Amino acid sequence: MHTPLALVVDDEADILDLIRITLGRMQVAAVTALTVAEAKRQLERHRPDLCLTDLSLPDGSGLELLRHISTHYPELPVAMITAHGNMESAVAAMKAGAFDFVAKPVDLSALRTLVESALRLRGRSVPSDAPTGAESPLLGDSTAMQQIRALIIKLARTQAPVFITGESGTGKELAARQIHAQGPRRDGPFVPVNCGAIPHDLVESELFGHKKGSFSGAVADKDGLFQAACGGTLFLDELADLPLSAQVKLLRAIQEKCVRPVGAAREVAVDVRLISASHRDLAQEVTNGRFRQDLFYRINVIELRLPALRERPEDISLLAQHILQRLAADSDRAPLPLSDTALMALRCYPFPGNVRELENILERATALCEQSCIAVEDLYLPSQPLGVTGMGATGPRTLVDPARWNRPAAAQALGISVLSLNTRLVKLGLVPASNTPPATR
Numbered sequence: 001m002h003t004p005l006a007l008v009v010d011d012e013a014d015i016l017d018l019i020r021i022t023l024g025r026m027q028v029a030a031v032t033a034l035t036v037a038e039a040k041r042q043l044e045r046h047r048p049d050l051c052l053t054d055l056s057l058p059d060g061s062g063l064e065l066l067r068h069i070s071t072h073y074p075e076l077p078v079a080m081i082t083a084h085g086n087m088e089s090a091v092a093a094m095k096a097g098a099f100d101f102v103a104k105p106v107d108l109s110a111l112r113t114l115v116e117s118a119l120r121l122r123g124r125s126v127p128s129d130a131p132t133g134a135e136s137p138l139l140g141d142s143t144a145m146q147q148i149r150a151l152i153i154k155l156a157r158t159q160a161p162v163f164i165t166g167e168s169g170t171g172k173e174l175a176a177r178q179i180h181a182q183g184p185r186r187d188g189p190f191v192p193v194n195c196g197a198i199p200h201d202l203v204e205s206e207l208f209g210h211k212k213g214s215f216s217g218a219v220a221d222k223d224g225l226f227q228a229a230c231g232g233t234l235f236l237d238e239l240a241d242l243p244l245s246a247q248v249k250l251l252r253a254i255q256e257k258c259v260r261p262v263g264a265a266r267e268v269a270v271d272v273r274l275i276s277a278s279h280r281d282l283a284q285e286v287t288n289g290r291f292r293q294d295l296f297y298r299i300n301v302i303e304l305r306l307p308a309l310r311e312r313p314e315d316i317s318l319l320a321q322h323i324l325q326r327l328a329a330d331s332d333r334a335p336l337p338l339s340d341t342a343l344m345a346l347r348c349y350p351f352p353g354n355v356r357e358l359e360n361i362l363e364r365a366t367a368l369c370e371q372s373c374i375a376v377e378d379l380y381l382p383s384q385p386l387g388v389t390g391m392g393a394t395g396p397r398t399l400v401d402p403a404r405w406n407r408p409a410a411a412q413a414l415g416i417s418v419l420s421l422n423t424r425l426v427k428l429g430l431v432p433a434s435n436t437p438p439a440t441r
């Protein structure tokens with residue numbers, strides 16, 4: 001199988017770099033172009049598997065390129081990079097045949113999802129940067145993470161359905177991979193499915209397969225994801241997004257351990273372990289009538305809750321080191337260290353996107369940093385209102401709450417002096433200069 005190739009068209013070199021690095025981590029190669037004319041030449045020369053193009057280019061528009069591709073390379077999926085908040089141009093692009101769009105500043109996880117869908121559209125298997133359980137443990141020295149790792153060892157030994165909860169980016173898929181990798185099915189396949197990404201009218205055929213001719217696009221018999229996971233584990237992510245009609249069939253598949261492909265007369269037996277996850281409150285979805293109660297009880301035999309990163313700020317340093325080492329290995333150079341102030345800023349940041357957001361922040365910082373050490377300015381942390389909701393009492397707010405903070409403890413945790421901490425708090429604008437107590441405190 002040859003490495004998939006993407007054509008990325010943008011007149012901003014930083015964006016091209018960022019996208020190329022991200023694609024590289026997904027084992028997708030990239031050729032780039034700064035103009036429409038250059039893009040047309042690259043298309044002819046390289047015949048890429050997908051194209052990502054900015055809307056406004058120096059010698060024309062991305063829409064013009066999109067039309068050129070629709071005429072000459074009708075099979076090639078094109079996604080538009082649009083200015084933030086400009087839904088009009090995103091809609092225009094979709095109407096003109098783009099299969100999706102991504103807004104600037106480019107959110108790297110959205111980009112990954114988009115590229116995976118594009119390659120699937122192309123009928124290509126999607127190379128994954130998702131590490132195997134054996135290589136990539138759930139990192140963290142916090143008590144919460146130690147307990148989770150201990151529970152995973154126990155869960156790996158059973159075959160009971162596990163339901164993993166936690167905000168987006170907290171490591172739900174990674175935990176599912178660990179349960180699979182440490183259990184008796186480890187030599188079988190681990191098949192992750194994002195239920196929210198499957199168009200509603202295709203859910204049944206994707207999950208259970210179909211027979212040739214059962215609907216207009218069914219040109220051949222096709223196995224579903226249940227069959228693909230036979231002997232292994234099926235990980236149903238974003239389960240709350242599954243339409244009610246598919247929920248009935250899923251319930252039957254779990255209860256009977258067999259599925260009926262769309263258009264098939266007979267059911268086929270399937271041997272899969274089911275792990276599911278959602279960042280939504282599934283019990284609330286049941287109350288609201290959007291999720292079947294009987295299915296909820298079936299899949300929720302054991303619940304594993306992954307804490308938000310802001311609930312365990314003591315893990316940030318270790319995670320950051322690990323991510324920076326991986327980024328360095330990807331680009332064949334020495335890891336960039338984080339400055340003390342950068343680390344402190346990360347520990348004070350609430351991370352609504354959790355570990356995935358930390359990865360994105362460090363990936364961007366690594367790509368854009370021009371010094372030998374990542375400074376707080378390289379992190380481009382969004383400014384947060386002080387009253388961020390969902391912040392636990394033990395979270396980093398205690399570091400920036402003048403009524404509660406304990407500067408000596410914070411300084412010790414960061415491995416810097418209290419004087420240095422005070423100076424940096426002022427520099428970061430977290431306290432006014434007059435608020436800094438004497439260095440001896």
Ligand SMILES: Nc1ncnc2c1ncn2[C@@H]1O[C@H](COP(=O)(O)OP(=O)(O)OP(=O)(O)O)[C@@H](O)[C@H]1O
Binds near residue numbers: 175237
């Ligand atoms: N404890 C951890 N140690 C190391 N890496 C982690 C940890 N938690 C998450 N990650 C990394 O963060 C990224 C996001 O994790 P993952 O995809 O498992 O999250 P998720 O909860 O399934 O997200 P979503 O709800 O958006 O699907 C992955 O690259 C994963 O490897």
